[in-house]
Amino acid sequence: MGNQVYRLTTPRSDGEIPCHQYLLVDELSALISLGTIQMVDEVRESLPIPVSRLTYVVTPHFEGDECGGLARLLELAPQVVPVCSHTCARQLFRFGICHSSLIVSDGDRLDLGALRLRFIATPHVHQWDSILTYEETMGILFSSDLFMQRKDTWGLPPEALMAEVVEVARGIMPSPRALGQALEKIQELDIKVIAPGHGRLLTSNVESYVSALKDVAKS
Numbered sequence: 001m002g003n004q005v006y007r008l009t010t011p012r013s014d015g016e017i018p019c020h021q022y023l024l025v026d027e028l029s030a031l032i033s034l035g036t037i038q039m040v041d042e043v044r045e046s047l048p049i050p051v052s053r054l055t056y057v058v059t060p061h062f063e064g065d066e067c068g069g070l071a072r073l074l075e076l077a078p079q080v081v082p083v084c085s086h087t088c089a090r091q092l093f094r095f096g097i098c099h100s101s102l103i104v105s106d107g108d109r110l111d112l113g114a115l116r117l118r119f120i121a122t123p124h125v126h127q128w129d130s131i132l133t134y135e136e137t138m139g140i141l142f143s144s145d146l147f148m149q150r151k152d153t154w155g156l157p158p159e160a161l162m163a164e165v166v167e168v169a170r171g172i173m174p175s176p177r178a179l180g181q182a183l184e185k186i187q188e189l190d191i192k193v194i195a196p197g198h199g200r201l202l203t204s205n206v207e208s209y210v211s212a213l214k215d216v217a218k219s
């Protein structure tokens, strides 16, 4: 059975930057990041598989554009299992959104079939409960708000794209120490593509983005 990775891009009515959701389809399927409550119906309609075939929703952290639509999705597709950190699962439970998330810790793996996910705990990288997702067979790092871009970077030359990635990281990372620790872990991965939750895919010179953010962590 073939496996596929899709990127959905959902515009936002509130004028904020568009969000990407990534769907991995194999024997099991996982949607990485969901979107806000205002976006969730559009995201569901954009899925190339019926929502009844969706197995997991990976929630990189507890924030509206990552999981604001989760309660609505679980109404429509109660078989879906949220996957997140322990801290995030606590929020989902205490806000009455989900009673039984699949909690993952640093280095935990989740096989979808041929596709294999590994989770990287990155606490206090942007949010206190953050995890990133790495797909091992293709070398894709689903980096959520790390390496994201706020402005439209389509067509920008590499140096301008890099400048935007660095500027955004300077603005939204609360702890340089936590950022540095996360980047140490990221450097050990064999990354071919960085797939952020907002902005362009980073497909070449991936190491240069990692080392640029290491400089941010030191500053």
Ligand SMILES: [Fe+2]
Binding pocket: 061, 063, 066, 126, 127, 145
């Ligand atoms: Fe976020």
Ligand SMILES: [Fe+2]
Binding pocket: 065, 066, 144, 145, 197, 198
């Ligand atoms: Fe985000």
